[in-house]
Structure formats: structure tokens, C-alpha cells
Amino acid sequence: SMAPNGCPVSPRAAAFDPFDRPYQLDPAEALRWSREQEPVFYSPRLGYWVVSRYDDIKAIFRDNLTFSPSIALEKITPASDEALAVLERYDYGMNRTLVNEDEPAHMARRRELLDAFTPEALEAHAPMVRRLVREKLDAIIDRGRADLVAEMFWEVPLTVALHFLGVPEEDMEQLRRFSVAHTLNTWGRPSPEQQVEVAEGVGKFWQYSGEVLRKMQARPEGHGWMYDMIEKNRHKPDIVTDNYLHSMMMAIIVAAHETTALATANAFRQLLSRPAVWADLCDNPALIPAAAEECLRHSGSVVAWRRIATREVEVGGVTIPEGGRILMVTASGNHDPAHFENPDELDIYRDNAVDHLTFGYGSHQCMGKNLGRMEMRIFLEEFTRRLPHLELEEQEFTFLPNTSFRGPEALWVRWDPVQNPERRDP
Template sequence: MTSPTPAAATAPSGRCPFSGDAGDFSSFFSGPYQQDPAASLKRARTEEPVFHDPETGYWVVTRYKDVKRVFSESKSFSAAVTLAPVMPPSAEAGEVLQKYAFAPSPVLIDSDQPVHRTIRRLNAPVFMPENIDRLEDFIRTTTNRYIDRFAEKGQADLVADLLWDVPCLIALEFLGVPEEDVDTVRKLATSMTEFIWGQASPEEQVHAAEGLGKFWAMAGRIVEKMKQLDNPPGWIGHTVKLQREHPELFPDSYLQTNVIGGTMAAHETTTNATANALLTLLQNRGQWDSICKDPSLIPAVVEECLRYSSSVVAWRRTAKVDVEIGGTTIPAGANVLMVIASANHDEDIFDAPDEFEPTRSNSTAHIAFGHGPHMCLGNHLARLEMKIFLEELSRRLPGMRLDDQEFTYLPNTSFRGPEKLQVSWNP
């Protein structure tokens, strides 16, 4: 997780010019992008589908076919920048991380070929549907236990009262460390999001670095504890066993990085994806009423929710060579931001993309889980969780409605979900 070197802020001579802000685009950390990333880049998709953003130093890719191409071409684009801070960290933040001996290794998410192919193959068995489906009873029971706490109150903040804890509890169960304090883990994971994908002030960056350092230290304790077990459980247990067979591929730093990356990825994305789905459905009341009457519609609704309002709105790569994308040459060494949310609203791929329509014929063509060799291994778990959340909430609280409120989002380039989701119903 080293800081990336920003791409040059001027276009190479003779290549396609860029505006620096693609017309009406302003910032990745405030305003329209936070509220509606796809809409904020609509003009860019039409007039300037690849442009340079001077604020971050990244080249921004907005169209569906171009985003898929960057994801797919591992010979031209490196994943090594994925977990590097978008904005270079301050010296003070770096000192905080040094205090915790923060030294992550490349893992699945930020390794390149051929290493990525090998470690993905070795990790894949944990993510097979037959293994994920064993968690269904745990997910459903835990979800209902939390709904029980507020069902008679007639109101709730679904993020604070349900989606803050439950996806994290599921993540910890999947990882094999269910005894960890969920609130501590969730807060430390939020520090990771702020530090890597946000635009914190120097003071905020030091605070986030402190949280990330504590997260790293916690991961080290978990790894050491699990290494003492003959048959450690969960995904982390699986990587401990892989270390015993392939120590050169899975050093302790890999295991430790996998704990913090796996914990963050397994719950941060599902928390946001489910909150986005519930917000979308309650804003489209007819669709909510439809799944309350007919739960068999939910799988298709989940897919359209993932397309319409994905929780991972952007992902990153670095160009290994000069490469032309969308009529623009991105220079070797430049960092690239692929805006998944924009791609999923590309008018060339999806008819009336700004309409929420679960019956559309190609909703599953979305790339909410990425594309190509790095496509998210945890997609089946995420879909299962979202399905169960929608099934249980629509079954138990069909009269749920949105309260009057302003929706706010944690400022960052890549993850999006409302910080609060206040609802009411007749108990």
C-alpha cells in the first residue's frame, strides 16, 4: 500500500487533448460524484470518455467497453496500485504506520500475473457456491436477530441498526474469526477506506493512519492465534494451511494483509450494496411492493440494484505501456480510475440506464464485481447476503417507508453507500 505517483497533468504532444475536468465534472470527493457518480459523468461518457483529473492525477475511464478492457488486459495494466492511497500520505501519517510496522504484501486484489493466477486458483475452493451456501442459516438467523431488536419500534436507521453489524459478523464468520468485536473491526475498516480511497486533511489522515495501524496489529494477532491451530477455520484458516504448503507464496505479511483486506472487502461492499438497494427500492415504491408480494422476484432485483447503484463505484490500475483507450493515449506509468458506476449506466449498453428496471434483459451484464481475471471471488456471498436481507425485510416490514432525510456518503473515490438510512413503518 505505497503511495502512487500521479500521472502527468499534461497530454503528450500530438495525442488526444483533454479538458482536465471533462466538461461539468468537478471532484471525486464532493458534490455530484458522491450523490450520483453515474450522472456526474454522463457528459464525459458522451464527449470525453477518457480524461485526466488533475486533482488526483488519475486518468478516468467512463465507458462500459473501455472499463472492461482495462480490467481484462493484464499485459497492459497492473493491479499493483489497487491498495495504494489515492492521495499521497503525509510524512506524519507515514510515521504512524511505521510505528505499527505496517508492511503489507500483494494479495489477490493487487497482485499481477502470473502470481495472481496461482494464488487465485489456490484460494478459489473457499468461494465455491457449495461452501458459501453453508452460511445461509447463519446469515438468515443473524439478520432476524437484529430485526427483532427494532421491529416493534416502528422506526430504524437500517445502516446503524442492521447493516453496520450484520455484514461484518458474516464476514468474520466466513474468515474464521467470529469472536472479534464487530464494532471495533468496523471502525478500523472505515479508517482503511478513508486512508486509501479518501481525501483526508493532514489531521484526518493521521487519525485514519492510526486506525489502519491498529487494524494491521489486530490482523497480526489473529494470524498468530490461527497459526497455533491444527485445523484453523474459514478463509483465513485456509490461507494459513496454504502457507504450510507454499511458504514462498504466502508469507506472514500476506496472511496479515489478507485479514484486513478480506474483512474490509467482505463487509464494506455488502453493507453499502444493501443500503443502496433498499434506498433504491423504497424510492421506487412499486418495485418494493412487488417483492413484498412475490419474493421470487428478488434475485432479479438484486442484479438490477447492483447495476443501478453499485457499492464499488470505481477501481484502479496503472498503465504498463502507452495504451490507447477510448481514443485517448494513456501514457506508461499513469494511474487509471475505472468508474464502474458510469460503465453500468452506459447508454450504448443499457436502454434507459437511469431507470430502475429489474425486468431488463441484460441487467446481469453489469460489472459491479469487476471483470476479467480479477473479477471478485466473493460475488456469490454478496448476492446471497443481499437476497436474504431483502427477503427478510420485505417479509417482516412490508410497510417500511423512507423518512424525510438528506443522504450523505463517506467522501472517497471508490465505495458508496448512504451513511444513514432512516425508515418508519406501522408496528
């Protein structure tokens, strides 16, 4: 078959499907052939141009005029008519936020909303993060066995996210279910029956976000990033628009917690499966920030991100036509030997781990990256100190089937409570 640029599609490109097992289990490994032989290819099954090398991905991120982020939150699997009818019933109107906004609107808005991310502003959240992690650890420390995802890896980042945003902590389980629906809706391939169910979840999430927003608008004395937005909306409605507020309310609840929850689970999985590295962290906690960064490179929670070509353009020697949809597999770029020596090795002493693409790059680079890093660091500090004898259980890992957000759905660990340092040395 032919790609939209008139070139033939290779057999491997034709066979590529991100919803197949290899990509779901290990996206970087699933694209090794591409990194080595065909770094930019058209995937007929996805209808996207897939880009797998570090330099090509970075070049795309760098030029957000040629490569517009407008499709970053588009449904990767088109909605069925039934699903569309459901969304309409809920008056679903998710549109531009920051991550999928074009220039010049994006930068004008981003600039208005930076105050919440100064180092001092973020540092003010650290004691709360530590308290939450400690409480969750207290609850399991004598148990000897736990699924850390269920016990705390999603709930702590969700609580932190809501606090950071100023959103009242309400039904956490419900919010988690909404997040899963949003991820499947945006980055998954739900079956026709699932489509309707997912649309129900997304529609409810949209309504819920609107209600929370109205409640918050009624008490403008509140604190948090959403309140900054409400305030800017009041004074600069042309920059921080009404639809932006509602769309952002829904998108940010997910962006601010799911990414961090999955990144933490990935990091614990990688570090605990290398007992010598874990022991190094226990002996020398100063290594923790570098270890977290290397985990974000080696096993990031965002593994692919999207752009659309606004004109015909060449990437890695391949001509992508105007309107070409692009899937940058950042997890693959993070394993590109042209940028990272022995890329498949988890090396907490690597000096360029921070170059990874897990937070994106350029003008849209993740605004919350230092909050995410802080949460990972505090999780690791508390666990290495209080449960240095933690072990990973043998288990089959499962993942929510989608192109972009990746982390195990459960992470079972065990330890001998008799050996807990605080028991031996209270």
C-alpha cells in the same frame, strides 16, 4: 494545461474532482458529460486518467498485463510525512493480496484458494445469514422506526464475513472504526490533520490483524477461508506468502463486509423509494435475486476501481503513457446507454443487469460475489415478508468521502407496527 500525453486538458476535465459533491452524491450522474463527450480524460486534480464508458472499462479489466492492478490498494492521496511516521511506528507493511497482485503470482494463488467459494460451501452459510437477519429484525420489529444501517446493515455482513473467514468475533465496533480508517486512508482525501488520525487507525488495524493471525496460526484446526490460507501458507509458502497472509487478513475483513453492507443499504434505498417496485417484490419474492442484481448495477457499492498502464496504450482513442494511473468509474459504465437501455431507470426485469461492473470483470472479478448476493437476497426476503409496509423516511443522505466505496451512512425507515403481518396473523 497539458496532460502527460501532451494533449490539452479540457475545462471540464480540469474541473473534475471526485471529492466534490456531485461525484460523492451520484458518481454516474457526475460523469454523464464524460460518457457523452470525453470518455477518457486526464484529471490534473487527481493525477489519474478517468475512464467512464462501459466498453473501455471492460477492455481494461480484460487485459491485466497491460493494465496492472498493482495500485488497487494504493493511497489515492499521498501520505503526509507525519502520517508516514505514524505508519512506520506501527511497522505497517500492507502489500500484495489478490486484488492488487500481478500475474503469474495472482492466478497461482487464486487457484489455491477457490474451495471456500463453491456453491455448496456458500449455501452452508445461508442459515446463519438468515438467523442473524431475523434476530436483528426481531429487535426492531415493534419499534416503528429505525436506521437500518446502524441496526444491522453493517453488523450482519461483518459477522458473516468473520464467520466465513474463521476470524473470532471480537470487538465489532472497533473493527468498524478500523474499516472506516482503511477506506479513508486508501480511497479518501483526509486533511493533513485527519491524515495522522487515519494513520493511527490503520496502524492499529495492521497490528490487530497480525495478532489475530498469530492466534489463528496457533490453532490450525479452525475452519474458514483464512484457515485455508494458513494451511496453504504452510505447504506452499512461495505461492501463499507470509506477507500475503498478513496483508490479506487486514484487507479481506474490509472487502468482505463493507462492500456488502453498502450494497444492501443502496438496494433498500432504491427499492423503497419506488413503492410499486417494493410491492412487486412483496407479492412475488421470486423477483428478489433479479432486483438485487439490478440494484448492484444501478447503485453499486463499489463505484470506481484502479489500474496502472504497464506500457503506452490507447484507450477509447486516447493515448495513455506507460505508468499512467487509471480510475475506471464503474458506476458510470453501469449507466452507459451503449450497453444498458434507459440506464438510469431501475428496472428489475432488465435482462442484462448481470453484465454490470460492480464486481469488476475478468481474472480478478470478485471472488465473494455470490456471498454478497446471498446476503442481499436474504435481507430482502426477510423484510418483504415481515415488513411489507416499510417506508423510506424523507432524509438527507450522507456518504463517507472517498472515490470507490459508496452507500448512505444512515437509512431511516418507518412502518406502523400494528400493521405487521405477524401481529395480524401470528
